[in-house]
Amino acid sequence: MKIxxxxxxxxxxxxxxxxxxxxxxxxxxxYNQDLKHINGLIIPGGESTVISKLAQKNLLFDxxxxxxxxxxxxxxxxxxxxxxxxxxxDNSVEPLKLMKIKVRRNAFGRQKHSxxxxxxxxxxxxxxEFPGVFIRAPQIISIGDGVEVLARYQKNIVACKQGNLxxxxxxxxxxxxxxxxxxxxxxxxxxxxxxxxx
Amino acid sequence: MAETVAEKxxxxxxxxxxxxxxxxxxxDVTTPEQxxxxxxxxxCAVMALERVPADIRAAGGVARMADPSIILRIMDAVTIPxxxxxxxxxxxxxxxxxxLGVDYIDESEVLTPxxxxxxxxxxxxxxxxxxxxxxxxxxxxxxxxxxxxxRTKGEPGTGNVVEAVRHMxxxxxxxxxxxxxxxxxxxxxxxxxxxxxxxxxEVANTGRxxxxxxxxxxxxxxxxxALMMQLGCDGIFVGSGIFKSKDPKARAKAIVAATTHYNDPxxxxxxxxxxxxxxxxxxxxxxxxxxxxxxxxx
Numbered sequence: 358m359k360i361x362x363x364x365x366x367x368x369x370x371x372x373x374x375x376x377x378x379x380x381x382x383x384x385x386x387x388y389n390q391d392l393k394h395i396n397g398l399i400i401p402g403g404e405s406t407v408i409s410k411l412a413q414k415n416l417l418f419d420x421x422x423x424x425x426x427x428x429x430x431x432x433x434x435x436x437x438x439x440x441x442x443x444x445x446x447d448n449s450v451e452p453l454k455l456m457k458i459k460v461r462r463n464a465f466g467r468q469k470h471s472x473x474x475x476x477x478x479x480x481x482x483x484x485x486e487f488p489g490v491f492i493r494a495p496q497i498i499s500i501g502d503g504v505e506v507l508a509r510y511q512k513n514i515v516a517c518k519q520g521n522l523x524x525x526x527x528x529x530x531x532x533x534x535x536x537x538x539x540x541x542x543x544x545x546x547x548x549x550x551x552x553x554x555x
Numbered sequence: 556m557a558e559t560v561a562e563k564x565x566x567x568x569x570x571x572x573x574x575x576x577x578x579x580x581x582x583d584v585t586t587p588e589q590x591x592x593x594x595x596x597x598x599c600a601v602m603a604l605e606r607v608p609a610d611i612r613a614a615g616g617v618a619r620m621a622d623p624s625i626i627l628r629i630m631d632a633v634t635i636p637x638x639x640x641x642x643x644x645x646x647x648x649x650x651x652x653x654x655l656g657v658d659y660i661d662e663s664e665v666l667t668p669x670x671x672x673x674x675x676x677x678x679x680x681x682x683x684x685x686x687x688x689x690x691x692x693x694x695x696x697x698x699x700x701x702x703x704x705x706r707t708k709g710e711p712g713t714g715n716v717v718e719a720v721r722h723m724x725x726x727x728x729x730x731x732x733x734x735x736x737x738x739x740x741x742x743x744x745x746x747x748x749x750x751x752x753x754x755x756x757e758v759a760n761t762g763r764x765x766x767x768x769x770x771x772x773x774x775x776x777x778x779x780x781a782l783m784m785q786l787g788c789d790g791i792f793v794g795s796g797i798f799k800s801k802d803p804k805a806r807a808k809a810i811v812a813a814t815t816h817y818n819d820p821x822x823x824x825x826x827x828x829x830x831x832x833x834x835x836x837x838x839x840x841x842x843x844x845x846x847x848x849x850x851x852x853x
Contacts (some may be wrong), residue, residue, distance in 0.1 A: 364578070365578065365726065365815050366577070366578040366579045366599060367575055367577060367578060367579075368571075368574040368575055368577060369575075369578075370577070370578075371574060387815070387816070399647060402574075402575045402638075403575050403576075403577070403578070403579070403599070404575065404579060404599040404600070404635055405578070405598050406594060406597070406634065406635060407579055407597045407598070407635075407811070410597045411811070411812070411815055412812075413598060414812070435575070436575070439651065439726040449634050461632060462634060467630075467636075467656050467657075467658055468568075468572055468657075468659065468682065468683065469563065469564070469653070469656055469658075469681055469682060470634060470657035471563065471571070471572065471713070472560045472561040472562055472563045472565075472567060472568065473561070473567050474559050474560065474561040474562065475559045476559075477559075490567055490571055491568075492568055492569065492571045492572050492575060493572065493575075493658070510559075528571060531567060531571050531574065544790050
């Protein structure tokens with residue numbers, strides 16, 4: 358199994374380090390052809406405006422979208438979640454339109470409102486809480502059919518899943534808790550088994 | 556059930572924002588229009604200023620924090636993070652910038668220092684700080700004071716990358732040196748460098764600075780940006796290099812692309828075409844010692 362981390366801009370190294378701790382092979386993805394060599398893709402935190410523009414410029418944008426439509430496992434954290442959305446409230450970013458979620462950018466405010474807290478998991482894991490690092494974080498303001506809520510902070514949905522797509526508005530890669538990396542690896546594992554069987 | 560506590564201004568979120576800026580370009584802007592051009596071109600953040608370093612250098616006199624109304628207008632114009640500069644040691648300018656709600660403060664040698672002995676106690680703030688450094692000792696002193704991001708000083712406003720290269724090579728070289736040292740030698744190196752021992756120990760163990768390290772000071776072309784990335788920095792500050800060039804839009808886009816594809820000479824060749832004239836450059840030897848900005852701070 359090999360996991361790609363979109364390496365155009367942002368905190369891709371941190372995701373690779375987390376996966377390294379789990380003994381997983383990684384590569385940073387910058388071009389279309391890189392997608393052929395991976396079984397799942399992480400779109401990291403960074404500036405969503407920048408990542409979207411750079412991806413559109415080198416055709417990676419459409420290639421990722423095509424893969425996503427075919428249920429290829431993709432996990433977006435923070436800026437990555439914004440990219441996975443089907444709608445951005447202020448239309449300031451061109452998203453991939455893969456997940457039925459509507460997103461508000463910088464929803465908690467500027468950097469002075471960035472925060473660390475414990476978020477509540479929806480009962481899918483042995484642990485009940487997860488350390489949530491929110492940095493100028495987006496909020497999921499509505500979800501469509503087939504989107505499963507995985508975690509909330511207060512009333513806000515901060516993690517969800519739709520098929521093989523996973524989205525978190527916080528940064529598990531900045532903590533030592535590898536739960537969400539493990540969840541994503543399980544999704545990838547299952548999708549590899551399914552595609553073998555098919 | 557009790558509401559969970561949200562902790563703000565922690566080291567994790569200060570350092571974390573810098574991690575999110577990695578692989579990106581932070582551009583100096585002086586108006587909301589320039590800020591929009593920068594955002595549109597793919598800047599990961601902007602630095603709100605009254606004048607870019609080349610103009611500060613030309614004007615002479617005392618350079619201070621920008622007028623808050625300029626900073627606020629720029630904050631309103633874009634959705635990406637906005638940084639602003641305070642004078643070295645001027646903790647009240649920093650308090651004002653924090654009150655304005657800027658996302659990062661640059662305690663910067665581009666402005667005239669307010670204190671020739673002491674930098675700001677950056678731990679006292681919730682807003683994160685970036686500081687300039689010419690070598691490992693200086694970088695670790697700033698981190699010990701609370702800087703959550705480091706950049707090379709270079710020689711601002713010159714369009715000449717030579718000093719940024721010198722400072723990046725110095726920091727990376729010193730990191731490699733301490734990495735290969737037996738532990739018992741680190742204390743005397745810490746003394747020599749004026750570096751806090753615990754931080755030096757961390758660098759020796761991990762082989763990298765404890766915070767993100769950008770290049771700044773004299774970057775004027777896509778090739779300059781890629782050079783700094785290949786030398787090992789995490790991202791790029793461009794001061795005068797964009798809005799002092801003939802075609803800021805094209806140059807801004809090209810520098811963003813060069814920072815991402817820094818390892819691909821074919822792409823670099825393509826994006827370097829037809830950018831118009833770069834900003835006028837300054838030979839470092841023609842700058843008198845008292846006008847060298849990099850010697851400000853310690």
